[in-house]
Amino acid sequence: MALSSPSFFSTLKTTSSLPHFHAPKLSSSSHFPNTPSTTHLPLSQKWRTKVSFFPSFLKKRKDANIIKEELLQAIEPLDRGADATLQDQQTVDQIASELEKVSPIKEPLKSNLLDGKWELIYTTSQSILQTKRPKLLRSITNYQAINVDTLRAQNLESWPFFNQVTADLTPLNPRKVAVKFDTFKIGGIIPIKAPGRARGELEITYLDEELRVSRGDKGNLFILKMVDPSYRVPV
Numbered sequence: 624m625a626l627s628s629p630s631f632f633s634t635l636k637t638t639s640s641l642p643h644f645h646a647p648k649l650s651s652s653s654h655f656p657n658t659p660s661t662t663h664l665p666l667s668q669k670w671r672t673k674v675s676f677f678p679s680f681l682k683k684r685k686d687a688n689i690i691k692e693e694l695l696q697a698i699e700p701l702d703r704g705a706d707a708t709l710q711d712q713q714t715v716d717q718i719a720s721e722l723e724k725v726s727p728i729k730e731p732l733k734s735n736l737l738d739g740k741w742e743l744i745y746t747t748s749q750s751i752l753q754t755k756r757p758k759l760l761r762s763i764t765n766y767q768a769i770n771v772d773t774l775r776a777q778n779l780e781s782w783p784f785f786n787q788v789t790a791d792l793t794p795l796n797p798r799k800v801a802v803k804f805d806t807f808k809i810g811g812i813i814p815i816k817a818p819g820r821a822r823g824e825l826e827i828t829y830l831d832e833e834l835r836v837s838r839g840d841k842g843n844l845f846i847l848k849m850v851d852p853s854y855r856v857p858v
Contacts, residue, residue: 730797741847
């Protein structure tokens with residue numbers, strides 16, 4: 624949802640009780656028929672022979688803080704996503720997917736780290752970015768607030784329009800909610816009841832004390848940073 628409308632060995636025996644038979648001496652260059660030699664293998668095959676026994680689980684996964692830094696660097700020049708090319712979007716999505724795999728909070732709807740006001744620092748939602756408007760008429764900053772105890776959410780725009788919308792949340796699983804918008808406020812002042820079709824879904828795919836990644840039912844990606852953990856959404 625935009626709150627706007629992620630896989631070995633054998634034995635050889637000899638006996639001294641048979642005087643007329645002697646085991647032949649093996650030269651240092653002899654090989655058992657079933658023992659492969661790597662002497663004449665190409666270099667690349669020798670290398671594979673030496674390292675192929677390493678199990679895949681020894682490959683170390685990146686630390687979440689490193690991935691977060693990569694993500695923030697990738698989105699910094701993109702004006703919250705408004706200036707992102709298709710390639711930029713693919714790069715950001717790939718890094719976000721890496722981060723989602725190492726989320727420290729597996730059930731965000733049970734965590735108080737979700738509570739408070741979050742600033743939207745990147746999205747693929749064109750309706751939130753307002754890319755069809757002249758730049759001077761786009762909101763400078765967008766916020767999203769969530770309170771788990773009351774299951775309430777709110778989107779807020781800054782200058783120049785200060786529009787707001789509040790919504791009720793219904794948990795679908797420990798990471799995903801259904802969203803039903805109830806009231807829009809034009810200019811943050813004039814209340815208008817939201818139409819019944821104003822609904823959506825939101826999945827929280829990464830959460831820690833300072834960063835949140837979410838994905839909406841229309842395929843949009845949202846990346847937010849915490850700005851006020853004490854903020855309460857109007858009931």
